[in-house]
Amino acid sequence: MIRLEHVSKTYKTLARPALDDVSVSVDKGEFVFLIGPSGSGKSTFLQLLLREEVPTRGRVIVADWNVAKLPRRRVPKLRQRVGCVFQDFRLLNNKTVFENVAFALEVIGKPRHTIRKVVPEVLQLVGLDGKADRMPAELSGGEQQRVAIARAFVNRPLVLMCDEPTGNLDPDTSQDIMLLLERINRTGTTLIMATHDHSIVDSMRRRVVELSEGRVIRDDARGVYGVGR
Amino acid sequence: MRASFVSTEVVNGLRRNVSMTIAMILTTAISLTLLGSGLVVVRKVDQAQDSLRQAxxxxxxxxxxxxxxxxxxxxxxxxxxxxxxxxxxxxxxxxxxxxxxxxxxxxxxxxxxxxxxxxxxxxxxxxxxxxxxxxxxxxxxxxxxxxxxxxxxxxxxxSDFVRSLVGKLNDVRDGTFLIAALQAFAALLLISNTIQLSAFNRRTETGIMRLVGASRWYTQLPFLLEAMVSGIIGSLVAVGLLVVIKEAFLDGLMKPLSGTGLLTPVSYADIAFVSPILVLVAAVVSGLTGYLTLRLYVRI
The missing domain is CATH 3.30.70.3040 (Alpha-Beta Plaits)
Structure with missing residues (x-):
């Protein structure tokens, strides 16, 4: 599903590369934690998958697309297949829960009857049925993150990328969000999650890819956050 | 493409930036009024030359x-x-x-x-x-x-008199066009500025649109239409201003000349002739400015 082959990314303003000869392969339906300290290259890794950035060297393959070679006009097609969730939710505060999720479908030109059918389904999946007409400000942090997940998932992406999705949430809410992400992963969606949250990584026992100074220093099939913990 | 979505975005964009939108419309209107006046002068000079050739x-x-x-x-x-x-x-x-x-x-x-x-x-x-x-x-x-x-x-x-009259009218036309050009430059900068502001105000929306895979065209169209709608409203205001100028000033000013057969008064036919030109110029120029601004300055 995802393959990085000897990928390096350098920025003119940085002395050392953000990613340095990284090779990682993720199969369809896998759940992968991407861990490492700030500045280790996690965000760059995710940005490459979305073609927010292009690699300086190496190849990035997502669902048979050679991402770096993808012509500009085809980039939206890639992004329709890769959903993303962020630490800061990024909801539209002037739209209701329903409208926030529907927005993702409206802007890719989905017909209205599809939107009316699919949005309630996905709201139910993320546990927000009955809250479709609420505004984001009326929701708790955990509920807001559920809306963001619903929006990322509503178009049934092949890959769901989560960049510190529990970073702003308390441990209990974080646990709920992880259960939700696990449920989404069980539908066959490949899940990549960048995180600093030790307890989550340790409790889930999923594949862990650890980055440090732009290099992969660990890739465990059922890992924990810190070696030897 | 969902027309209702795009039109809602356009109306919201114009409303959210209402002071800039008004400034943009007025500057465009003044510039187009001057352009329209220049075009009317050109038309009058042509007509005068025709009628003078017969005298x-x-x-x-x-x-x-x-x-x-x-x-x-x-x-x-x-x-x-x-x-x-x-x-x-x-x-x-x-x-x-x-x-x-x-x-x-x-x-x-x-x-x-x-x-x-x-x-x-x-x-x-x-x-x-x-x-x-x-x-x-x-x-x-x-x-x-x-x-x-x-x-x-x-x-x-x-013919000496005619030549000097035509010369003076051409000077008026050139002067009007010069001021129209300066004013148009100000209008272009305002359009560009407003679009940048509009795009900045809506960066969360456009950011999400990019991430969920909306095409560049879909993301940009509301901004482009916003510029074009303001431009077209500006051109309609300009047509109104031309009518007001004709009624309030020109008719009185040109009355003494009407018997000479040299210059006919500015008629509604003259204004009707230049109006579609003004609307077209407004739509094309504001659309083009919007497009270039989005390409050069705004990451969408």
Missing amino acids: ADVVVYLNDQVSAEDSACQQQTCSGLRAELERASGVRSVKYLSRQQVYERAIEKFDNRPELREIARPEALPAAMWVELSDTVDPAAIQRQFGDSPGVANIDNQ
Whole structure:
């Protein structure tokens, strides 16, 4: 599903590369934690998958697309297949829960009857049925993150990328969000999650890819956050 | 593409930026009003040149004696002069107007100047020969050739007057276009600025649109339409301003000229002629400015 082959990314303003000869392969339906300290290259890794950035060297393959070679006009097609969730939710505060999720479908030109059918389904999946007409400000942090997940998932992406999705949430809410992400992963969606949250990584026992100074220093099939913990 | 989504985005964008939108519309309107005025002047000059070409190029005024004694132009001085003028090279036609006929024309011209009509008397006016020249002939040559002929009081070279009038009108046009260009530059900067502001205000939306895979076209279209809608509203305001200027100022200003046959008053037909040009210019220029701004300055 995802393959990085000897990928390096350098920025003119940085002395050392953000990613340095990284090779990682993720199969369809896998759940992968991407861990490492700030500045280790996690965000760059995710940005490459979305073609927010292009690699300086190496190849990035997502669902048979050679991402770096993808012509500009085809980039939206890639992004329709890769959903993303962020630490800061990024909801539209002037739209209701329903409208926030529907927005993702409206802007890719989905017909209205599809939107009316699919949005309630996905709201139910993320546990927000009955809250479709609420505004984001009326929701708790955990509920807001559920809306963001619903929006990322509503178009049934092949890959769901989560960049510190529990970073702003308390441990209990974080646990709920992880259960939700696990449920989404069980539908066959490949899940990549960048995180600093030790307890989550340790409790889930999923594949862990650890980055440090732009290099992969660990890739465990059922890992924990810190070696030897 | 969902039309309702795009139109909602456009209306929201214009509403959210209402002060900038108004500034953009007004600047565009003023610039287009000036452009429209310039175009009307061009049209008037063209019309004037056409009507002037039909009028006499040179008028030979006869002296008092001939004017008084030979109203039918049958005596030697008058008929000889006429025959000579007709034979002169480059003369297309010669038309004799007696003192009475000159008076009648004058009265006709002074239609709306009753005070002039009052004081005009046939005896005060000279009889005249209206000479039409072919385009290649210099009217001054006729002046030189016949200036001292017997029976001639003076020769009026109308084309000099026409040339200076057309020259002045062209200066007015050039000046109007220059100010219109400066104003248009300000309008372009405002459009560009407003779009950048609009895109900045909606960066969360456009950021999400990018991430969920909306095409560049879908993301940009609301901004582009916002610029075009403002531009078109500006052009409609400009058409309104042209009408107001015509009604409030020009009609009164041009009334004294209306009898001369040189300049016809600015009519609604003139405004109707330039209006679609203004709307088209507004739509194309604002759309293009919007497109370039989005390409160059805004990451969408």
